[in-house]
Amino acid sequence: MRPKGWVMPQETKDRISKGKKGKKHSPERIIINKISHLGQVPWNKGKHMDKPVWNKGLTASIDSRIVKLHKKRVKSFHLFKSKQYESLGLSKEQLSYLYLDINMSPRKIASQVNLNRDQVIYALKHWRIPIKDIYEGATSYSSEKRREVMFRVLRQKQLKPNKDEIKLSDILDTLYPNQYKYVGDGVVVIGGMNPDFININGQKKIIELFGHYWHTGVKVPFNRTEEGRISSYKKFGFDCLVIWDYQLKRNPSLVKTAIQSFHEGEDNEKSLG
Numbered sequence: 001m002r003p004k005g006w007v008m009p010q011e012t013k014d015r016i017s018k019g020k021k022g023k024k025h026s027p028e029r030i031i032i033n034k035i036s037h038l039g040q041v042p043w044n045k046g047k048h049m050d051k052p053v054w055n056k057g058l059t060a061s062i063d064s065r066i067v068k069l070h071k072k073r074v075k076s077f078h079l080f081k082s083k084q085y086e087s088l089g090l091s092k093e094q095l096s097y098l099y100l101d102i103n104m105s106p107r108k109i110a111s112q113v114n115l116n117r118d119q120v121i122y123a124l125k126h127w128r129i130p131i132k133d134i135y136e137g138a139t140s141y142s143s144e145k146r147r148e149v150m151f152r153v154l155r156q157k158q159l160k161p162n163k164d165e166i167k168l169s170d171i172l173d174t175l176y177p178n179q180y181k182y183v184g185d186g187v188v189v190i191g192g193m194n195p196d197f198i199n200i201n202g203q204k205k206i207i208e209l210f211g212h213y214w215h216t217g218v219k220v221p222f223n224r225t226e227e228g229r230i231s232s233y234k235k236f237g238f239d240c241l242v243i244w245d246y247q248l249k250r251n252p253s254l255v256k257t258a259i260q261s262f263h264e265g266e267d268n269e270k271s272l273g
């Protein structure tokens with residue numbers, strides 16, 4: 001038997017590690033290992049700590065030691081953070097100068113002092129330096145630049161028509177062949193919005209297929225509602241027909257009638273909702 005307190009020499013550890021390197025258990029060995037543990041009772045099952053925790057069940061209103069302990073932890077934490085940032089060459093005065101006086105962004109500051117953006121934002125909050133609005137001084141994109149960015153983002157997502165959009169596309173091909181094209185993959189962007197179907201035969205008409213999950217609720221932006229989408233496209237000279245996914249499933253004949261009246265110009269701004 002090894003004596004109490006015996007420690008395995010490092011040479012032995014290295015030799016064992018080298019011998020096991022690159023070796024894998026066979027499937028039979030893995031199954032045996034799993035079966036061998038079945039039915040075994042954990043060594044700590046049913047056991048409890050002999051010495052109870054002194055602050056269990058205590059609150060700040062009951063015991064003043066809780067308040068002192070909390071203040072001590074908070075103070076030591078902030079002291080550690082302050083020393084950590086100063087050791088990296090970032091003091092409160094330096095950060096205030098870069099952020100408020102020179103008007104550098106947190107990302108640029110982070111690149112200079114070898115931190116990440118989140119650490120710089122935490123330092124601003126820690127030293128109570130007022131954080132500016134993220135949109136303050138932001139450069140507004142032109143319509144061409146916005147369209148380019150939107151197109152690039154949507155193309156990277158590699159969007160494809162879902163089942164309802166395929167079904168609606170089949171209806172459009174049946175009623176008006178070579179008249180409407182699916183552009184929901186980012187091919188067409190109008191005012192920062194990507195329509196689902198657009199007329200490609202000279203008419204400025206758009207057909208949107210709305211899903212109940214994405215276009216209803218209190219927090220839905222106005223341009224994603226029926227009224228908002230129709231009015232937004234109207235600013236660019238496009239007429240819009242909004243079709244809901246549940247209408248396409250429950251009453252396809254009503255959808256066909258609405259598309260026909262919309263295409264023929266009987267109702268250029270229409271929603272079936």
